[in-house]
Amino acid sequence: MRSLWCFLLCLLFSVSTAGLVAGTWVKAQDYGGIYASWAILILLVLVTLGRALYWACMRVSEPLQNFT
Secondary structure (H helix, E strand, C coil): CHHHHHHHHHHHHHHHHHHHHHHCHHHHCCCCCHHHHHHHHHHHHHHHHHHHHHHHHCCCCCCCCCCC
16 A cells, blocks of 8 residues: 555656656756756655555565464
8 A cells, every 4th residue: 555655656746747847948958957856856756666666565474373
């Protein structure tokens, strides 16, 4: 369940990053500071993707039934 939330958060950051890049493409050539906001959002996408993959690949042990 936690990996699903991380994937959804990654998707949200991906869409917002794509919107920011598309909306500020022309202005970024004049104002270099816009690239920093791109880098921060791309970093957030990579971090949330890494966390989602980590939680998706984590092994969960099943408790053994007690027969006594």
